[in-house]
Amino acid sequence: MAFTDRLLKAWYEGHPALFLLRPLEALYRRVAQRKREQFLAGRGNTYRSPVPLVVVGNITVGGTGKTPMILWLIEHCQARGIRVGVVSRGYGAQPPSFPWRVQADQPASIAGDEPLLIVQRSDVPLMIDPNRSEAARQLLAETPLDLLLSDDGLQHYRLGRDLELVLIDAARGLGNRRCLPAGPLREPVERLNSVDALLYNGAAGDTGDGYAFRLEPSVLVNMVSGERKSLDHFPPGQVVHAVAGIGNPQRFFTTLEALHWRPIAHAFADHAAYSPAALSFSPLLPVVMTEKDAVKCRPFAQADWWYLAVNAQPSPAFVAWFDLQLKRLLPARS
Template identity: 40%
Template sequence: MRSSTAAHWTSTWQKATQTKGWQARLLWPVSLVYQVLARRHRQRYLADPRRIERMPVPVIVVGNIVVGGAGKTPTTLALLRHLRSRGWRPGVVSRGYGRSASDVLMLPDTPDPALHGDEPSLLKQLGGVPVCVGARRAEAGRQLLLEHPEVDVMVCDDGLQHFRLGRDLAIAVFDDRGVGNGWLLPAGLLREPWPPTQLDALSPHLVLRIRSDASALPPSLPAPRSLPQFEGARRLAQQVRWSDGSVSDLSGLQGQRVHALAGIARPEGFFSMLQKQGLSLGQQLSLADHADIGALREGIKDLQGMLLCTEKDAVKLLPACQAQPVPGLRVGSVRLEMDIEPDFFAAIDRLLLEQGHCPRLSSPDGQQTA
């Protein structure tokens, strides 16, 4: 299966980027070229701020310095919940990686992951806010405000290295891999050098370090002293949402043989979390990140019993199983939740306030006044 092969090679590469072994050393010369190109790209925007398009509302960028599965999407969902609780009316812009189109599209209430992207579809369904996708994020931002003028803060999903859209606040999300071997792509995990030698207008304002196990020690991360760091932990929700619309407790599956599927950057992380919940896993299907519905269907066609998938896979797989069930297979999804220390959100509130931003037509306690 092509998607499974891609997932295998991605996993092999991820392991290689944790050390400066022979595989990483072979790719190191290419990473030097990448570094030069990345530096030139960044310098163009620092040298000429007119290239940066500012929005009439504050823009918060949530993104990764490292590639693949650091926890950006659950962080974005947690941020949206916080902003709404403080009286903001947020909207989201995203590139919509892996979607079939490149034009600017507002997501409907029932988005199509193939057309709009799986992560934007997930943000629309779980975030409950307007979401606009487009290859050019600034253009998507303009469209978002045109169709939803009530939006008073914009969250850019995965845009740390996209400088065209001006940012008021940028959050860099790291997971328990840290910076890997410290080298840039493709010899390492880094999209840009870390730690930064100096902070500038394009640097992150906050760092969020996420660990996959709430009981584990937080990952160490080199960073300038002036760059605040906060901690969070990922965990599985305690309920399973099945394709037939029913919901059951995850603990009820303990001791039963359950298949698992993940078309994400680090499938083994999902499998490990299920096992730590006391589940006995049968087939463990690792598919490529953003695997399409064809690859998902192909992966499960011969399975029997119960199958659990990630929520990113669920936006594609569960509707397909509702429309065309797989005989003898019950498919469900488990949501990934985030526990983030309160000081992280307090820092966001403080930075927005220091820049003169506050929710439109709202009182200090977050209650709407108009």
Template identity: 45%
Template sequence: MIERIWSGKSPLYLLLLPLSWLYGLVSGAIGLSYRLGLKKTWRAPVPVVVVGNLTAGGNGKTPVVIWLVEQLQQHGIRVGVVSRGYGGKAEHYPLLLNKNTTTFEAGDEPVLIYQRTGASVAVAPRRSEAVQMLVDNAKPQLIITDDGLQHYALARDKEIVVVDGVRRFGNGWWLPAGPMRERIGRLASVDAVITNGGNAQFGEIAMTLQPGDAVNLLSGERRPVHSLESVIAMAGIGHPPRFFATLEQCGVTPIRTVSLADHQALSENDVAKLVQPGQTLLMTEKDAVKCRAFVTGHDNWWYLPVDARLAQPQADALLQSLLDLVH
């Protein structure tokens, strides 16, 4: 239902407009207070790059963060990543991730980024505290913040916005009548717009998500995803239909698809009951980092990793602009 409302296909958004006007008034006032200097921003001693969204819901932001980290690492740059750690319930913050950190403590996206890149990752509701922890313990040359475009308390040197190229900005209204955290005009002030799928507009960097081989959670075995049989597909991401569409493009037609809430906590019992003997459970990598805690005994659980692919030469220009912050 919410997708129909936000896309403009349902007139029910009209009932929510008063709440949207209030949201816009409050968020606009907060942004103005920082621009006027009424509220102070905190500037880190190293360059900070924000990767964020204008809309709620999954746009492919985390794959972009991973791509940026890996590209910078290939140029010898020590990169740190900070996140609010949405869904995490650590005993204390800021929290510096290590190989034993769970998604219960840090949230799923920070753990995924840490496991994929090996970069230093810190989480805290106040991102400045996470940044300071990285500076004190990891000595990064550049810090990327996963989300936080609207977190103006943290000064930034570059802003990158990721846009869902298919859904774009829906009906264009603020939450909750529409998907917008900020109005579309905000794009004029950011340094780069990366468009995930669909058709990138003039000045935007086109991006696709390239799936790899399916990976078995228990054994680490890799095999072509289309070779999996009797697939039950599970996705607990911001926009599950994107994952299911990717499977179709890979030649996989699931017996059943299961859409979960973004960042939803998972238990062994909840996941195990999704499949019957002889069936294969195929999930996103973001779900897999949560399921690793209880995968023992389930050799039919697989996940599909995806990598961001950005169009050239715009991708090289973006990367060079970040390298210039360091050198």
């Protein structure tokens, strides 16, 4: 088991050795709280966008379903005639320069896997830069927009925001509720008291402190031909090689099991770089991967390689709440 996997297991299942990391956690908490206090006091170099900006982030390390939720938000806004754009850090991207406008035909090595997926699915204007403020400035200079979404960035206090949405994995929760490196939290748990909405991925229903949403598989897409097949393309009991390089690979494997397939799990690190050799599996079976992984593997995909597209489905209460926020943030468009 890799070190990162062992650390995740310790955060969520407990381990006595984490006690040794408490001094480092205390230092991390002080730095995180100081950044937050400076932001609230108006100190520091914070960029305020001329259009409303919505941060879609998380407080924990690891995947919580941000990319599917951002895609839902994009589609929801576009359906209402709202000109929406996205800014992202572009983790792992290596473009010639920053800020960089992501286009659908760029390789993932330049654009980053998640930004490329978002643009290919939605054709949204999207700019990447480790300094999200610069990404926002440049995107607005190039494109007239009504609303900006920030892919992650809850802790990026150089970027002002008008709305904060925080996503939490309902099954994993907040682990031991401690900050890095003694736990999975990027900020102290009290930070959740100040965000605008909590969304729980995989929750059975809304709760007193947040809204439920789920990720629903929609279609199988062949990575060579682009052919789209319904979810009954594989018969019940079909054995497949399942590839997931996301924050929580087990969620993907569980989804395949719920479709009554039998996945041979191949978990990779989040944002993993792939090669044909890394995906050369035996025995020879269909390969099914996440859409995020597929954007990196298309150049060397084989005929029986597929990705499973998933869509976020938030609760009706969240949809109603978000529409109220849009009316508040964009009164001229109400």
